[in-house]
Amino acid sequence: MAKLQKSIDKRNALIKSTIELVNNNGFHATPMSKIAKMANVSPATIYLYFENKQDLVNQTYLEVKSNYTAFVFETYDKDTSVKTGFELIWRRIADFNRTECEYSFFLHQCNNTQIIDEPSRKEGIRHLQPLLDLWKRGKQGGVIKPISDYILYACSINPLSFLMMAQKQDQFQLTEEQVEDAFLTAWDSITL
Amino acid sequence: MAKLQKSIDKRNALIKSTIELVNNNGFHATPMSKIAKMANVSPATIYLYFENKQDLVNQTYLEVKSNYTAFVFETYDKDTSVKTGFELIWRRIADFNRTECEYSFFLHQCNNTQIIDEPSRKEGIRHLQPLLDLWKRGKQGGVIKPISDYILYACSINPLSFLMMAQKQDQFQLTEEQVEDAFLTAWDSITL
DNA sequence: AAAAAAAGAATGAACATTCATTTTTATTTA
DNA sequence: TAAATAAAAATGAATGTTCATTCTTTTTTT
Numbered sequence: 215m216a217k218l219q220k221s222i223d224k225r226n227a228l229i230k231s232t233i234e235l236v237n238n239n240g241f242h243a244t245p246m247s248k249i250a251k252m253a254n255v256s257p258a259t260i261y262l263y264f265e266n267k268q269d270l271v272n273q274t275y276l277e278v279k280s281n282y283t284a285f286v287f288e289t290y291d292k293d294t295s296v297k298t299g300f301e302l303i304w305r306r307i308a309d310f311n312r313t314e315c316e317y318s319f320f321l322h323q324c325n326n327t328q329i330i331d332e333p334s335r336k337e338g339i340r341h342l343q344p345l346l347d348l349w350k351r352g353k354q355g356g357v358i359k360p361i362s363d364y365i366l367y368a369c370s371i372n373p374l375s376f377l378m379m380a381q382k383q384d385q386f387q388l389t390e391e392q393v394e395d396a397f398l399t400a401w402d403s404i405t406l
Numbered sequence: 407m408a409k410l411q412k413s414i415d416k417r418n419a420l421i422k423s424t425i426e427l428v429n430n431n432g433f434h435a436t437p438m439s440k441i442a443k444m445a446n447v448s449p450a451t452i453y454l455y456f457e458n459k460q461d462l463v464n465q466t467y468l469e470v471k472s473n474y475t476a477f478v479f480e481t482y483d484k485d486t487s488v489k490t491g492f493e494l495i496w497r498r499i500a501d502f503n504r505t506e507c508e509y510s511f512f513l514h515q516c517n518n519t520q521i522i523d524e525p526s527r528k529e530g531i532r533h534l535q536p537l538l539d540l541w542k543r544g545k546q547g548g549v550i551k552p553i554s555d556y557i558l559y560a561c562s563i564n565p566l567s568f569l570m571m572a573q574k575q576d577q578f579q580l581t582e583e584q585v586e587d588a589f590l591t592a593w594d595s596i597t598l
Numbered sequence: 599a600a601a602a603a604a605a606g607a608a609t610g611a612a613c614a615t616t617c618a619t620t621t622t623t624a625t626t627t628a
Numbered sequence: 629t630a631a632a633t634a635a636a637a638a639t640g641a642a643t644g645t646t647c648a649t650t651c652t653t654t655t656t657t658t
Contacts, residue, residue, distance in 0.1 A: 399551065
């Protein structure tokens, strides 16, 4: 395949530039020419790696999303109590939001706007399966509230995105202590 | 002022069209010509009412946001118990998300992207002052957890936005019953 | 009849994408 | 091994389109 001959470094540089520029200006306000310049590449070169602008952003999304899930479940062990398991996952997500703030912000933008096309977004959703399985077990064991996974997610995981955004906008500082508070709150919200 | 001579209907139509088109295509993918067409107006006419595209979207944002706050606190009475007060506000927000879904979605997009360059976008949750005051009282009375307002907001109010988004993307149906679940979850999360 | 509001067409800039060349890399031949 | 050639990758400069904004004219209101 031709693809594999081409420099993986260049592809990465393009993806990195895309993230940074989309984060700062939004997708439609980010010209290909700027992405190229930031990646030290000619505009034409982008089209050797990606079909077009939409493909570039879709692939960037999928790549970031897969980094995200890999990170989140890296330390997960499904043979633990529901509480331990949840805490493991939750804290990894919190870490990701804190340490990989650029990725996190990019994902947030993609999830909350019309940047990404449907198929890519759909593909992104499946990634949290282990957490859903854990919740299922928790519901069966009478630990987790027997309510929609969407509500569980909205109340326990999504707040981290919001706090990350608030932090990014300098409205709020997400310190260690705040993370503790947020965890206890998340746990309280989803348990019986 | 000339402004007041011009038709308020046209201005409203422009704002309405802006919301609808930005919701469906995003700001930068929405041409002025389409906004004009949807509002049954010539493109040039937009510039009689707004300075330019940025001004149009900024003003739309301010207008929607002020509708939101007016709606949310319309029924609020600060001389009630913390629980009653919170429930009043929370349910109004839920209603707004359900019945004024277009407004709600638009606000969400503005709050989570770089569309708006209005200082007021950076004000965070300050526009919800009565709610913050209520929480203060709740903290003093030992009802509400003594933690950052941002965390309280993230866990009890923000989930509604998330659920509205999920609904908008047809992943989820926010029924009456789900609203009940969500309310109990929200209340559990912020109380001691 | 004058002033204000609205319109459609024109302008010029920005931008995604493609084209024609050049540069780099890999392969073959002597 | 080194020169010669072929293939791949990369480029800068076009291309053609889209679009925000403005200009000139027409319509409506006062």
